[in-house]
Amino acid sequence: MAKVGVTIEVGSDGVAIITMRNPPVNALAPSIIAALKEKYTEAMRRNDVKAIVLTGEGGKFSGGFDINVFQTIHKNGDISLLPDVSVELVVNIMEDAKKPSVAAVQGLALGGGLELAMGCHARIATPKTQLGLPELSLGVIPGFGGTQRLPRLVGLPKAVEMMLLSKPIMSEEGKKLGLVDAIVSPKDLLKVSRLWALDIAERRRPWMNSLHRTDKLCSLSEAREILKSARKRARQTAPNMPQHQACLDVIEEGVVFGGYSGVLKEAKVFKELVLSSTSKGLVHVFFAQRATSKVPNVTDLGLKLTSIKKVAVIGGGLMGSGIATALLLSNISVILKEINSEYLQKGMKSIEANLRSLVTRGKLTQDKAEKAFSILKGVLDYSEFKNVDMVIEAVIENIPLKQSIFNELEKSCPPHCILATNTSTIDLNIIGEKTRSQDRIVGAHFFSPAHVMPLLEIVRTEKTSAQVILDLMAVGKMIKKVPVVVGNCTGFAVNRTFFPYTQGAHILAGLGVDVFRIDRLISSFGMPMGPFQLQDLAGYGVALAVGKEFATSFPDRAFKSPLVDLLVKSGRNGKNNGKGYYTFEKGSKPKPDPSVVPIIEEFRRLSNIMPGGKPITVSDQEIVEMVLFPVVNEACRVLDERVVVRASDLDIASVLGMSFPSYRGGIVFWADSIGSGYIYSSLKKWSETYGSVSGFFKPCRFLEERAAKGMPLSAPVSSSQPWRPRL
Numbered sequence: 001m002a003k004v005g006v007t008i009e010v011g012s013d014g015v016a017i018i019t020m021r022n023p024p025v026n027a028l029a030p031s032i033i034a035a036l037k038e039k040y041t042e043a044m045r046r047n048d049v050k051a052i053v054l055t056g057e058g059g060k061f062s063g064g065f066d067i068n069v070f071q072t073i074h075k076n077g078d079i080s081l082l083p084d085v086s087v088e089l090v091v092n093i094m095e096d097a098k099k100p101s102v103a104a105v106q107g108l109a110l111g112g113g114l115e116l117a118m119g120c121h122a123r124i125a126t127p128k129t130q131l132g133l134p135e136l137s138l139g140v141i142p143g144f145g146g147t148q149r150l151p152r153l154v155g156l157p158k159a160v161e162m163m164l165l166s167k168p169i170m171s172e173e174g175k176k177l178g179l180v181d182a183i184v185s186p187k188d189l190l191k192v193s194r195l196w197a198l199d200i201a202e203r204r205r206p207w208m209n210s211l212h213r214t215d216k217l218c219s220l221s222e223a224r225e226i227l228k229s230a231r232k233r234a235r236q237t238a239p240n241m242p243q244h245q246a247c248l249d250v251i252e253e254g255v256v257f258g259g260y261s262g263v264l265k266e267a268k269v270f271k272e273l274v275l276s277s278t279s280k281g282l283v284h285v286f287f288a289q290r291a292t293s294k295v296p297n298v299t300d301l302g303l304k305l306t307s308i309k310k311v312a313v314i315g316g317g318l319m320g321s322g323i324a325t326a327l328l329l330s331n332i333s334v335i336l337k338e339i340n341s342e343y344l345q346k347g348m349k350s351i352e353a354n355l356r357s358l359v360t361r362g363k364l365t366q367d368k369a370e371k372a373f374s375i376l377k378g379v380l381d382y383s384e385f386k387n388v389d390m391v392i393e394a395v396i397e398n399i400p401l402k403q404s405i406f407n408e409l410e411k412s413c414p415p416h417c418i419l420a421t422n423t424s425t426i427d428l429n430i431i432g433e434k435t436r437s438q439d440r441i442v443g444a445h446f447f448s449p450a451h452v453m454p455l456l457e458i459v460r461t462e463k464t465s466a467q468v469i470l471d472l473m474a475v476g477k478m479i480k481k482v483p484v485v486v487g488n489c490t491g492f493a494v495n496r497t498f499f500p501y502t503q504g505a506h507i508l509a510g511l512g513v514d515v516f517r518i519d520r521l522i523s524s525f526g527m528p529m530g531p532f533q534l535q536d537l538a539g540y541g542v543a544l545a546v547g548k549e550f551a552t553s554f555p556d557r558a559f560k561s562p563l564v565d566l567l568v569k570s571g572r573n574g575k576n577n578g579k580g581y582y583t584f585e586k587g588s589k590p591k592p593d594p595s596v597v598p599i600i601e602e603f604r605r606l607s608n609i610m611p612g613g614k615p616i617t618v619s620d621q622e623i624v625e626m627v628l629f630p631v632v633n634e635a636c637r638v639l640d641e642r643v644v645v646r647a648s649d650l651d652i653a654s655v656l657g658m659s660f661p662s663y664r665g666g667i668v669f670w671a672d673s674i675g676s677g678y679i680y681s682s683l684k685k686w687s688e689t690y691g692s693v694s695g696f697f698k699p700c701r702f703l704e705e706r707a708a709k710g711m712p713l714s715a716p717v718s719s720s721q722p723w724r725p726r727l
């Protein structure tokens with residue numbers, strides 16, 4: 001068979017097997033859809049065909065419509081690239097045909113893939129096959145009839161849940177719900193599907209057109225209640241995204257006016273949403289995340305992966321216990337080392353508590369939690385390190401301590417062992433200075449809580465070997481993180497880029513803007529919380545340490561804010577002691593604390609940055625920009641210094657490390673959607689207007705150049721030079 005295409009093979013039993021092939025996931029590219037129409041038409045025409053089995057090559061049914069097409073449309077705006085599948089193929093050619101179709105589903109049927117399967121008259125699946133409609137996570141709604149057929153097959157509540165959460169189910173659950181008619185082994189899949197198709201053709205089994213079914217749909221009033229509460233939930237969980245409400249509207253159309261009306265409305269809304277900025281952002285994030293796996297001079301060298309079976313974690317504090325938990329959950333044996341038995345017990349207890357909380361929240365079974373805990377061993381010395389494949393050091397940020405640990409590791413670990421540090425501030429070259437193993441030293445920068453947050457920054461120096469980076473990337477994937485390879489600099493990619501985030505907020509407060517207004521506006525922009533609430537949550541110790549670090553590294557642009565010192569002096573310590581900018585009480589949401597106002601006034605007096613000593617008047621939009629454009633400015637420096645391989649890596653890092661709203665596509669993508677010229681001129685204006693903090697706002701050279709040339713910030717720095725970390 002050709003590498004990409006659709007084939008038809010007619011057996012002596014009169015069943016035509018139509019097979020889609022487009023590796024790796026049989027995405028439904030326009031050429032595949034055109035070929036499907038053609039092969040189906042042939043099957044309908046041929047007298048020797050009684051029934052059809054639709055399947056996918058290579059152990060997968062289909063990963064859905066080809067997302068590359070969305071990306072092309074986002075670039076050129078040409079919506080005519082979307083083929084008519086919903087009515088022309090699924091309704092007219094497949095579902096309303098004179099010959100029945102059975103979907104033989106293996107591996108996965110997602111999005112358009114599942115929608116084709118639902119247009120068939122029955123579905124036979126192999127065990128553990130993923131079935132889902134994840135379109136909302138791409139900013140669109142299902143567009144091949146899924147909003148209509150799924151509720152008719154599994155009932156409205158479950159269908160709404162699957163679509164709104166973009167959450168797939170397994171074929172076993174699909175069978176219970178009625179989405180799947182039978183589960184058979186991969187070996188029997190085609191055989192059973194053929195027989196099933198013949199049974200339908202010869203009326204030994206019912207001929208089910210899912211679009212016309214109503215037996216799983218509840219009464220109109222019940223349906224309206226379900227949709228009403230789903231709308232309310234979506235307003236809270238996805239406030240800035242149009243696709244959730246649109247999806248519910250389209251479902252309602254079908255419930256009220258029938259499946260075919262629903263299909264027509266779906267096709268119209270789908271096309272509108274493809275052009276939305278939300279879809280542009282989310283599709284960008286989809287490809288950006290996958291691009292992080294491709295690191296020039298690392299993943300393209302043909303290196304073989306080293307098997308990493310046993311990992312040692314040094315330090316059982318918050319980070320160490322979180323990292324150990326993440327490893328154990330992926331079945332990797334962990335040696336946890338502490339300096340005394342009291343700390344070791346504490347570390348082991350934290351890991352146990354992490355596992356227990358996953359069980360309580362229904363994310364892990366008790367059995368799996370026990371199994372994970374059983375492959376953890378606590379130690380107080382290095383004798384067990386002789387056969388570990390990787391060490392992750394997660395002790396306090398103290399240079400002599402880290403240096404002596406790495407010195408010890410060099411002696412105690414086997415020569416292939418990766419020596420990783422979870423430092424978030426110290427230069428890796430300094431940590432490894434006293435060893436001869438610089439090629440094995442790498443940063444494994446997890447975000448807290450390490451067993452929950454999805455980002456792993458892999459920090460390389462000029463000496464870190466490609467093999468070590470590759471192996472750590474593989475471990476990152478094994479423990480379900482998204483590894484992003486970054487260069488060695490203060491704050492690495494995420495903390496470095498976002499250091500102006502809190503600083504900008506402090507400057508605004510210093511200029512007279514209400515801190516709670518700033519937080520409200522930044523939350524409405526889409527960050528999970530504003531910068532002041534984040535500071536309360538992270539703890540003031542972190543704020544002070546990080547502030548100092550950046551002030552030393554970037555004295556030209558760091559704002560030395562006395563605000564946190566003043567808060568600490570007044571007995572506040574954020575969430576830790578229940579009192580910060582907000583008050584924190586168990587079981588209730590943080591509340592703005594009006595008694596913090598005099599402290600902020602004292603801060604304004606001390607920092608003395610208000611022009612003419614008077615609070616500034618500023619619009620809501622400008623507040624958001626004054627917090628986020630300095631972040632873009634720092635992102636430009638990160639790009640210019642090639643701390644990241646490509647701009648989209650910084651987008652992913654900002655989404656996964658800082659919870660920057662994914663529907664805005666990440667920090668650089670968002671900045672490009674606004675335009676470098678506007679960002680440059682705004683920063684320049686603030687730098688001139690607010691003289692005492694002019695260094696903070698001053699646009700960097702990279703931004704200035706891009707603005708002058710009208711070039712996107714995401715355009716590659718220079719394609720002619722191979723990437724090397726610049727320190």
Ligand SMILES: C[C@H](O)CC(=O)SCCNC(=O)CCNC(=O)[C@H](O)C(C)(C)COP(=O)(O)OP(=O)(O)OC[C@H]1O[C@@H](n2cnc3c(N)ncnc32)[C@H](O)[C@@H]1OP(=O)(O)O
Pocket residue numbers: 024025027028063064065066067068108110111112113115134135138141142143144146287290291
């Ligand atoms: C009209 C319709 O209703 C609209 C739609 O159908 S929209 C599409 C709906 N489908 C989806 O959202 C599924 C998206 N894909 C995925 O979730 C995952 O890729 C998957 C679960 C299918 C496979 O995951 P995994 O095995 O980890 O492999 P993953 O690295 O993600 O993908 C493998 C490759 O397939 C590509 N791919 C996956 N799904 C694709 C799709 N639908 N279109 C185009 N490419 C796709 C990926 O980009 C990646 O390419 P690369 O190797 O060049 O980077």
